[in-house]
Amino acid sequence: GAVVSQHPSWVICKSGTSVKIECRSLDFQATTMFWYRQFPKQSLMLMATSNEGSKATYEQGVEKDKFLINHASLTLSTLTVTSAHPEDSSFYICSARDSGRFQETQYFGPGTRLLVL
């Protein structure tokens, strides 16, 4: 149980294009999902909290117009990196909290590696 998937697992794109990453909770409902980015040999940095049916909450320093988040259903959140640039290249990981449990445990997806040329 508590499986989270991400798609795609890796993507290479040209500078200036937009990239959409999907995060799905496969066997539970998630009113709250989280998006992180991770640079090599570093910890996870929270970018935003995605809430089903409402606007995402972004962490300080994260541009909401650059990283568009949509949480249209209880099992799907998407992150769109708009007008991607080489400095956006990173490992993006989502997590989901099981809404049916009163706990803070976040279950993570396998991550999406983005390379912007």
Next chain:
Amino acid sequence: GESVGLHLPTLSVQEGDNSIINCAYSNSASDYFIWYKQESGKGPQFIIDIRSNMDKRQGQRVTVLLNKTVKHLSLQIAATQPGDSAVYFCASGGDSSYKLIFGSGTRLLVRP
């Protein structure tokens, strides 16, 4: 346990020995703690969690110890195996946002 640091501390252990990975947290209001294992190129995998009303919790080959007095958390892995080689992160939380604050991580290397 703030998310800072340009390099990961490394713990090297002999296969079969016990491993102890430590973590310090800064927010005394945190009441939920969790350990994750991250293998190269993958997302973090849940290992074990503990609430602040406990000081010890055991799982399969793993034990988490919590010392609230000194704001310290540890993960003990019994009979460490090569498959345990990974980066281990502690995280803390407990407010209504459900956000977790991650530590900088420790790389565990298991020598055959």
